Amino acid sequence: MNASPPTSSTSPLGRAGRRPLIIIGAAAAVGVLTLGVLVAVGGQRLERIGYYADWNAANRGFTIAELQDNGAAERLTRLMWAFGAIAPDGLCHIPEDNHDQPWELYQRRYTADESVSGEADPYTQPLAGGLNQLRQLRELNPGLGASLSLGGWNWSTHFSEAARTEESRRAFVSSCVDLWLRGDLPVLGDEPQGGQGVAAGVFDGIDLDWEWPAGGGHPDNTEHADDPANFTLLVAEFRRQLDALEEETGREYTLSVSLPGADGAAKSYDGAVFDHVDFATVQGYDFSGPWMDRTAHHSNLYAPESAPEANSVDAALRRYLDQGAPAEKLVMGLPAFARGWQGVEPADAGRGQPAEGPADDDYDGPTKAFSDAEELEGERHLDEDAGAFWVYDGDEWWTYDNPDVVDLKGAYVTEHGLGGLMVWNLDMDPDGAFVRAMDESLGG
Template sequence: MHCRPSRSVRSRTSLACRVFALLLGLALAAGTCARSAPAEQAFRLIAYASGHTDFARIPAAKLTHVNYAFALVNEQAEVYFRSPDSAASHLAALTALKKVNPRLKVLVSIGGWGADHFSDAALTADTRARFARTAVDLMRQHHLDGIDLDWEYPGHPGPGGLKFRAEDKQNFTLLLRACRTALDAASAADQRAAGDHYLLTIASSDGDYFDRTEMSSLHAELDWINVMTYDRTGEWSKTTGHHASLFASKDAPTAPSTDSAVQQHLGAGIPPAKIVVGAAFYGRGWTGVGQQAHGLLQPAEQPIDGNLSYARLAREFIGRDGYERHWDSDAQAAFLWNPTTGTFITYEDPAALRAKANYVKQHRLGGVMFWEQAHDPDGVLVEALHATLLAAAPSGAVAAP
């Protein structure tokens, strides 16, 4: 995590006061830096939860953080909930999970696919301040622990022609800085300890996302970055492929993967402990797929609309009605193939997630986040991640804040 120097109390009344202030500042700064470099590596396991989630079934003891999706931004650069009563009920259920796991942190995620008005909110100092103030007010109103910005995407129109500008590149950094300042002020006002400050995170992508953002510098404002290492293929693709693989397939060596995204983040100077890789608790599929290679990297006639939750895949597809589970050892990814119907489904299963969690540990990254909890109500995939990432952590290691 980024070490932010504490503000020492300025006093000119006596040398003793100045010395005391200096020592206090050094102590607080040391405490803040300590959480970025613990004696033993700490990992995060972060769930995104939405209104579709059965909050009573969230395995709180196996998670470190929950991001509630989503708050939105209006034309006045204010952060709000479309259904405030429902959101209040959901957030009360999430914060109640701290009775099960007192270390659990709950954040509000702002934006998501199709969310507009980010470009306008980031445009001026006034709009950035209004965004930050209303985001922090919303967070404090619901007794949360931080905010997560999911702007999809700066400098890009997104679905339906969302507003964007070339200046988004610089303005995104300034927006995060405004949020960081407001969160720090709120942490001080609420007397939160250095190791329990209000959190600021984002959801990031890779590829040309780096051309439209200042990733090499903006990470200084953030506690960590949730990298969306999924949706690499889908209904927009004419050829089948893995949508969340750890590595590229042998026959598609330049295809984007979790590893390629991580390497791009590391190449921008982002500390490994700030990089949280994404996992998909859903699959994507096609019909009318070519028969070679069990349907992998083959032309497809028709995509399956939407995504397929892991719960549905386990209930209706895996090992049923001609669907065969296959493993791409190069990509460290699972897929389903039905040779009779020519249907191919890319998804993540426990084996793929164990490989992803082990990769995080090997490279000393920040952890794993997943979209979303509602797709795995029985906790099969959460258990695979928890058992590999947290339950098997070194003795004495704790979850990062």
């Protein structure tokens, strides 16, 4: 790994004043608290983070207003907007041919019935669309932060080129700061939206979801052998420019990264990344799926007795701790979705059994939203030792995190002094039940 620039931080969370977390022992002089209970200094809550995908409104009819109506907004500490795109020239941009962008993003005028505020958007207002709805949501929920997440599975294609050199990193970060934090949106077509600073303040953070600098991502991704080292340098450059922006505006900006839970990819990350970020989310899901010919849990907290060598959330987190990650900077990622197989043999209620292929669902093939998984009929099983849940319905087998598993994972977070919980993604939880379970598992 290349050495990264020295951090400007001395605080436990990477920067002074950023929600340091401590474990209060039973003999501490600050009241009667059980050993191992996690307490946030200054009364700050542990992170409760939810991803909102920019295709939720266009493809699912799930708008930002739903988060106000179902109570999720008041329970979350941060919303991650997925995803920001990277152009072939290695700069942040808004594509004009994906997910109905830029129309849904900042040009669509919402009616009063659709809007968070309950008021219709004037035709000529400079910011409309989902970004204006997010601005309204944050005005109603002052404790809710918002980060723009860059990349994801489909849009990490050009991350490698953006991170390749000192010059490219500086230009890339500057373009992202201008577009997403300064809010300089392009004026496109005949629409009146856009212009310098029109989206300023909508986001107060950047999340880097490069999938993955170690390889194994989308087959269209550009890859170079030095991607892992360049990722660390890129994170440091984001930290440098965000610190400079803070000095300029007097506002704080959050920097985070999304990390894989799989064993091989995790080993390629440099522990120096954690010197520069406020937190890192670890994807505690997709350990298995219907691409495999046998059923297996995809988000189990521990390896089950039936498969002691299986991946687990616990193993994923420990790998980053071994690399030097402070526990309080690791946020455990949870799935608000199930993975399913069909043609499953009944032995052991379908667990670990051969399957004919993926189950089918209206949401996304072998993926079922949490809200729909909760309505499944059939045998329901909780493995408390593995921290996993499944439903055997006819010859279909579905595994997902039900509220019991969420509770077990929240207890793990507090016991081990982690930074909180994250969920992908909020449209799979239209009633806010998953977010409520996540919040309550961390103490409400």
